[in-house]
Amino acid sequence: MTTPAAIEDRQCDNPYDGEYLELKEDCDFDNHMESLVQESSSEHKKILWNRYYEQLKRQMQSETESVGSLRALAQKGYGLEKLDGQHRTSDLLLRCLVAYRSVQPPQPFFEWLSSLGEFGVIAQIRRAGMLHIQGGASRDDGNIYPSEVKQLLNRVAYLDSKARVRYRVDRSNELLWQNGSAFDTAAMRTHFSGLGWAIFVLSPRGVFYTGSHVVGQFHHSSFLQGRPVKGAGEWKVEKGKLKLITAKSGHYQPQKCHFIACLESLRPMLQMYGTRVTVFPETGSSSEKSKSVTIEAEKFLRESENYSIWKPQE
Incomplete structure (x- = not known):
């Protein structure tokens, strides 16, 4: 098949x-x-x-x-x-x-x-x-x-079909896997969040691809050659367990519906591992709205109207 x-x-x-x-x-x-x-x-x-x-x-x-x-x-x-x-x-x-x-x-x-x-x-x-x-x-x-x-002057990598496979994430037994091993971001890095994080995209066919972010060399656009995606962001994963996820992507600038699509694709492991998301409150003073908060992913899905995600200027 x-x-x-x-x-x-x-x-x-x-x-x-x-x-x-x-x-x-x-x-x-x-x-x-x-x-x-x-x-x-x-x-x-x-x-x-x-x-x-x-x-x-x-x-x-x-x-x-x-x-x-x-x-x-x-x-x-x-x-x-x-x-x-x-x-x-x-x-x-x-x-x-x-x-x-x-x-x-x-x-x-x-x-x-x-x-x-x-x-x-x-x-x-x-x-x-x-x-x-x-x-x-x-x-x-x-x-x-x-x-x-x-x-x-560095070239941004655009992966062909053979190179793309090694970045693919499979979901099995409620864990995330990459190249036959439980996926872990401990040794990975993104420019925005630092060590222990990786960038990811969710493809139109519902497949996740992930890897380290290297400015000027490897971006969110690298996985699918700059083509459209269903969602994008950054995540922290420990031994296959998704711990924290955001919608941070300057290339794709996700909206709330795209972030929700990513989270829905990851159920039921969100509740199983207490996965958390980084978002912004929609209520409160201007200074409160500008400060990110980290809450349980399931809470965000239940009350998504109360939160916004990463904004284009950030």
């Missing part, structure tokens, strides 16, 4: 199966590329824009059968990251796109970027002004260091 996970591992490598849908609400990237095609722009630029736009439409299509799935491109920068054949980090691509618009070279954007070299990228980012390093502060002082650009 072919399992949903096996089907997904095999099929995810074809990003253009199914109907193509034009999703205007997701096309923030248009605002950037559209500026390259003004009345004074060359016919060459217009041809390039049309090519990029068609590629983007395909990659932003709804590729899942389930209702309420998360779009792969929660932010315009991640749209660039996915469109880039090398999957360079979104921070780098956004800054360099600003420089590209200023310079207006004859080459296509990604071809131009690849030709710059490390110090050429540094120069162009300085020209563009403010740089935002993932996980760090935004600044506009122009002091861009080579070490920071090296981090941005």
